[in-house]
Amino acid sequence: xxxxxxxxxxxxxxxxxxxxxxxxxxxxxxxxxxxxxxxxxxxxxxxxxxxxxxxxxxxxxxxxxxxxxxxxxxxxxxxxxxxxxxxxxxxxxxxxxxxxxxxxxxxxxx
Amino acid sequence: xxxxxxxxxxxxxxxxxxxxxxxxxxxxxxxxxxxxxxxxxxxxxxxxxxxxxxxxxxxxxxxxxxxxxxxxxxxxxxxxxxxxxxxxxxxxxxxxxxxxxxxxxxxxxxxxxx
Numbered sequence: 001x002x003x004x005x006x007x008x009x010x011x012x013x014x015x016x017x018x019x020x021x022x023x024x025x026x027x028x029x030x031x032x033x034x035x036x037x038x039x040x041x042x043x044x045x046x047x048x049x050x051x052x053x054x055x056x057x058x059x060x061x062x063x064x065x066x067x068x069x070x071x072x073x074x075x076x077x078x079x080x081x082x083x084x085x086x087x088x089x090x091x092x093x094x095x096x097x098x099x100x101x102x103x104x105x106x107x108x109x110x
Numbered sequence: 111x112x113x114x115x116x117x118x119x120x121x122x123x124x125x126x127x128x129x130x131x132x133x134x135x136x137x138x139x140x141x142x143x144x145x146x147x148x149x150x151x152x153x154x155x156x157x158x159x160x161x162x163x164x165x166x167x168x169x170x171x172x173x174x175x176x177x178x179x180x181x182x183x184x185x186x187x188x189x190x191x192x193x194x195x196x197x198x199x200x201x202x203x204x205x206x207x208x209x210x211x212x213x214x215x216x217x218x219x220x221x222x223x224x
Contacts, residue, residue: 034212043200043215044153087152091211097168098213100145100153 004088009105018075020104022088025069033064033071036087036100044087044100048073075106083108113137114216116201122222129188131219133201135181141204142184143168143213144176146197153200159184191223 005023012018024033032051036044048055050062050071061074075082087103113136123129133142143158145168155168157176165176173195175187188195201216 036213041218043202043218044213045215046212049212097155097158097166099155099169102150102152 004090006088006104011107011109012078013109014079015077018078020073020086021070023070024090027068027090030092031090034089035073038085078108080108114203116216116219120220123191124224125192126190129191131186131199133184133216135203137203139203139205143202144186145200148197193223196223197221
């Protein structure tokens with residue numbers, strides 16, 4: 001699986017847009033990019049997944065440049081409830097054995 | 111939320127005793143996983159299953175065994191618990207269908223080995 005690099009922590013004020021970038025220089029042609037969110041004392045929760053360009057759902061947007069060597073998770077107008085750890089995963093389609101890493105700890109400040 | 115339950119949710123045990131954690135799903139998903147989560151290490155894969163009676167090791171499998179005798183249940187056993195196995199254990203499931211596999215996680219089991 002492709003190695004990913006993301007910031008260990010980020011702070012943001014309520015109401016701001018937050019962008020978390022993940023680097024994955026050795027992404028393979030058949031790899032997808034998936035983001036999970038984990039609140040304290042809970043298991044991770046799927047947020048969004050993409051292969052190329054832009055994907056948007058009711059929670060977030062995922063921007064993937066043409067070379068796919070990085071991706072950016074965008075959370076619009078964050079609230080205190082968005083305080084969580086965010087994980088970026090890169091892996092092939094279908095079943096995969098994944099490693100979650102440490103993720104990015106986002107702290108939203110009032 | 112996906113139908114995944116873990117039992118027990120909390121357990122305190124002593125070094126050297128056997129411990130079994132249960133993961134139960136009602137989604138009929140083919141794939142099941144056990145992870146442990148420790149401060150500074152993120153989630154690490156212990157074992158996974160790709161079908162009934164089909165299991166394989168993850169990155170931190172030493173000291174753990176698993177069994178899957180039916181689709182809905184995936185058991186994680188610590189044959190002789192050690193203090194280093196104190197952790198939060200998460201079970202996950204996935205269907206393996208289309209795109210990249212999306213995993214759905216259970217609520218976790220907090221295990222303390224004294």
